[in-house]
Amino acid sequence: MTYEIALLPGDGIGVEVVDATLPLLEAAADRHGFSVETTRYGWGSERYLEEGSMMPDDAIETLEPYDAILLGAVGHPDIPDHLTLRGMMLPIRKAFDQQVCKRPSVLFEGVESPLRGYEGGDIDFVVYRENTEGEYADIGGHEHRGYGHEVAVQTAIYTRAGTEAIVRAAFEEATERDGHLTNVTKSNAQAYGMVFWDQVVEEVAEEYPEVEVDRLLVDAASMDLVRRPDEFDVIVASNLFGDILTDIGAIVSGSMGLAPSANINVEGHSPSMFEPVHGSAPDITGQGVANPLATVLSVSMLYDHLGEEAAAADLWDAVAEQLADGDAPRTPDLGGESGTTAVVDDLRSRL
Amino acid sequence: MTYEIALLPGDGIGVEVVDATLPLLEAAADRHGFSVETTRYGWGSERYLEEGSMMPDDAIETLEPYDAILLGAVGHPDIPDHLTLRGMMLPIRKAFDQQVCKRPSVLFEGVESPLRGYEGGDIDFVVYRENTEGEYADIGGHEHRGYGHEVAVQTAIYTRAGTEAIVRAAFEEATERDGHLTNVTKSNAQAYGMVFWDQVVEEVAEEYPEVEVDRLLVDAASMDLVRRPDEFDVIVASNLFGDILTDIGAIVSGSMGLAPSANINVEGHSPSMFEPVHGSAPDITGQGVANPLATVLSVSMLYDHLGEEAAAADLWDAVAEQLADGDAPRTPDLGGESGTTAVVDDLRSRL
Numbered sequence: 146m147t148y149e150i151a152l153l154p155g156d157g158i159g160v161e162v163v164d165a166t167l168p169l170l171e172a173a174a175d176r177h178g179f180s181v182e183t184t185r186y187g188w189g190s191e192r193y194l195e196e197g198s199m200m201p202d203d204a205i206e207t208l209e210p211y212d213a214i215l216l217g218a219v220g221h222p223d224i225p226d227h228l229t230l231r232g233m234m235l236p237i238r239k240a241f242d243q244q245v246c247k248r249p250s251v252l253f254e255g256v257e258s259p260l261r262g263y264e265g266g267d268i269d270f271v272v273y274r275e276n277t278e279g280e281y282a283d284i285g286g287h288e289h290r291g292y293g294h295e296v297a298v299q300t301a302i303y304t305r306a307g308t309e310a311i312v313r314a315a316f317e318e319a320t321e322r323d324g325h326l327t328n329v330t331k332s333n334a335q336a337y338g339m340v341f342w343d344q345v346v347e348e349v350a351e352e353y354p355e356v357e358v359d360r361l362l363v364d365a366a367s368m369d370l371v372r373r374p375d376e377f378d379v380i381v382a383s384n385l386f387g388d389i390l391t392d393i394g395a396i397v398s399g400s401m402g403l404a405p406s407a408n409i410n411v412e413g414h415s416p417s418m419f420e421p422v423h424g425s426a427p428d429i430t431g432q433g434v435a436n437p438l439a440t441v442l443s444v445s446m447l448y449d450h451l452g453e454e455a456a457a458a459d460l461w462d463a464v465a466e467q468l469a470d471g472d473a474p475r476t477p478d479l480g481g482e483s484g485t486t487a488v489v490d491d492l493r494s495r496l
Numbered sequence: 497m498t499y500e501i502a503l504l505p506g507d508g509i510g511v512e513v514v515d516a517t518l519p520l521l522e523a524a525a526d527r528h529g530f531s532v533e534t535t536r537y538g539w540g541s542e543r544y545l546e547e548g549s550m551m552p553d554d555a556i557e558t559l560e561p562y563d564a565i566l567l568g569a570v571g572h573p574d575i576p577d578h579l580t581l582r583g584m585m586l587p588i589r590k591a592f593d594q595q596v597c598k599r600p601s602v603l604f605e606g607v608e609s610p611l612r613g614y615e616g617g618d619i620d621f622v623v624y625r626e627n628t629e630g631e632y633a634d635i636g637g638h639e640h641r642g643y644g645h646e647v648a649v650q651t652a653i654y655t656r657a658g659t660e661a662i663v664r665a666a667f668e669e670a671t672e673r674d675g676h677l678t679n680v681t682k683s684n685a686q687a688y689g690m691v692f693w694d695q696v697v698e699e700v701a702e703e704y705p706e707v708e709v710d711r712l713l714v715d716a717a718s719m720d721l722v723r724r725p726d727e728f729d730v731i732v733a734s735n736l737f738g739d740i741l742t743d744i745g746a747i748v749s750g751s752m753g754l755a756p757s758a759n760i761n762v763e764g765h766s767p768s769m770f771e772p773v774h775g776s777a778p779d780i781t782g783q784g785v786a787n788p789l790a791t792v793l794s795v796s797m798l799y800d801h802l803g804e805e806a807a808a809a810d811l812w813d814a815v816a817e818q819l820a821d822g823d824a825p826r827t828p829d830l831g832g833e834s835g836t837t838a839v840v841d842d843l844r845s846r847l
């Protein structure tokens with residue numbers, strides 16, 4: 146079996162962590178009797194600065210045949226974020242209908258949480274974030290520029306298809322975990338989109354009587370991820386709310402450098418995309434100290450998605466083992482002094 | 497000088513904390529040579545259950561002549577939140593054009609933060625939240641109910657007037673504090689509303705060259721309030737983002753029971769409203785253990801707004817002193833075993 150994987154390292158430390166992770170990706174495949182062919186596309190902000198666009202016009206057609214995509218990070222200090230993101234990451238999520246964004250938050254043994262009283266092993270939840278519509282819909286406008294009656298409009302869209310896809314995926318995950326789903330909305334203040342969302346959750350809940358469903362408002366949920374993160378199992382939320390909650394989840398679990406994610410095309414007709422949650426981090430680019438672990442965990446999720454559970458588990462376990470080992474190399478974001486390569490070499494020896 | 501203050505205790509512990517705070521409100525006025533006439537309106541969810549509406553039809557006309565409004569909390573377990581809030585709190589904010597919501601986050605001496613390494617005195621920032629439009633605009637709809645092509649739409653509106661009002665208020669505050677403003681948006685994914693907001697911030701910034709302005713995306717800001725809350729001074733954000741950030745601010749500062757807020761009519765033609773950030777807390781209602789401190793601090797903000805700075809400072813200092821005193825009574829949310837009355841009595845003795 147050979148999988149074709151498109152690599153989109155992107156910008157800044159995105160390039161560093163993707164390149165560093167490749168040997169592990171191959172080693173895990175070797176050990177489990179399958180092979181991987183990777184093709185690297187150097188799209189991103191450098192291209193934008195030279196040619197005026199992040200990706201070529203046929204980027205989506207080019208990526209379509211792949212079994213999966215591994216993305217590094219996108220973002221450049223000289224280009225407004227809405228141009229870089231809307232030029233690369235967001236169009237891929239949409240073009241391949243990657244409706245489900247899955248982001249685990251795990252406080253690994255050996256990692257310190259910024260929260261008092263939480264030790265490795267205490268936090269383990271997963272956020273299912275709607276990924277192609279909601280508050281990120283590209284709908285809106287801006288009128289009367291510069292006048293007193295100037296107004297800008299930003300419209301969120303919640304379709305039944307999009308909402309059901311994410312809600313159903315979250316319920317499925319809950320049946321495989323502890324059977325506890327938290328639905329996060331802001332229905333008290335957003336009586337159209339969010340009230341509809343709650344209705345879909347109630348409908349789908351009837352198909353999963355074994356799953357216990359809680360409701361939280363996004364403000365209370367943001368607070369509760371700080372107050373009692375150990376009590377969450379599966380969280381389901383809209384695009385924007387999932388974005389916020391997963392960043393809080395990442396920090397209470399110790400570091401943004403440990404947060405992986407999967408952008409999943411549920412129907413399987415187009416490739417899914419895997420990426421660390423962190424950004425391009427221009428401040429540390431080029432120093433060789435970027436934490437590669439979120440990317441390694443993202444590759445684990447990629448293999449899991451392709452059905453290569455054993456290879457996925459190997460990579461995940463190697464990361465967990467390394468973090469639990471007080472003598473293993475660590476990057477500065479985790480309080481260590483090692484570089485990217487030392488961390489990857491150590492992981493390789495654990496595979 | 498006599499001020500007329502409308503009391504809207506509302507629901508649940510809202511009633512308990514407002515009633516408990518009245519003696520302090522009067523004592524502070526007495527000491528500083530002004531007087532206060534309060535009128536109590538029993539509007540809220542009980543009324544909704546009996547008469548079908550949270551407030552009478554002429555509620556806004558009734559409140560209009562007051563110098564200020566003190567609100568407790570709104571919310572009832574038997575009524576969907578969007579009905580209670582849209583029946584009372586949100587219409588008041590809008591009818592009186594309370595465009596500026598000011599919410600301080602202070603980790604007082606003697607209060608434990610859930611964050612490792614943070615001690616009393618380490619956290620002290622204030623969020624300026626846009627309060628009458630943005631993502632809470634009552635604009636949207638829901639079509640094709642029950643069909644596969646069902647869709648719900650929720651539209652956010654950012655006017656120049658609303659955006660300038662909050663941004664300018666935040667810059668003013670920054671000039672009176674440490675001169676550091678953090679502008680929180682999500683411009684990389686919301687290219688209409690949030691990009692407009694950023695433009696207004698850039699324009700207004702030119703009038704305040706002495707204020708240093710940072711930009712953060714809301715996901716990063718949510719994370720940073722956990723990672724480095726001590727580095728913030730003034731934060732300015734939209735209605736929804738301010739809502740989320742102030743809840744995170746409340747928890748990192750120790751307890752939702754300590755978070756006050758002001759909803760300010762900037763032009764002064766209509767009353768401003770002051771309220772604790774916490775909700776009606778049906779789970780502890782009737783037990784006499786609700787923490788009154790957020791309400792006392794809200795009364796302090798009310799007096800400050802009316803120009804009674806000395807009375808405002810007295811109330812604020814009494815709370816700070818009580819919290820710093822390890823032998824003073826505390827409610828259970830702060831790890832104590834005292835009730836609402838004991839806390840208020842102790843405060844009274846400190847005035």
Ligand SMILES: CC(C)[C@H](C(=O)O)[C@@H](O)C(=O)O
Nearest residue numbers: 230234235388422684685715
């Ligand atoms: C960069 C940004 C558009 C993106 C998002 O909000 O989706 C990022 O924050 C993420 O969480 O993947």
Ligand SMILES: CC(C)[C@H](C(=O)O)[C@@H](O)C(=O)O
Nearest residue numbers: 333334364581585586739773
């Ligand atoms: C109850 C709710 C509508 C309200 C809001 O979001 O404004 C509350 O969360 C607050 O922060 O005052």
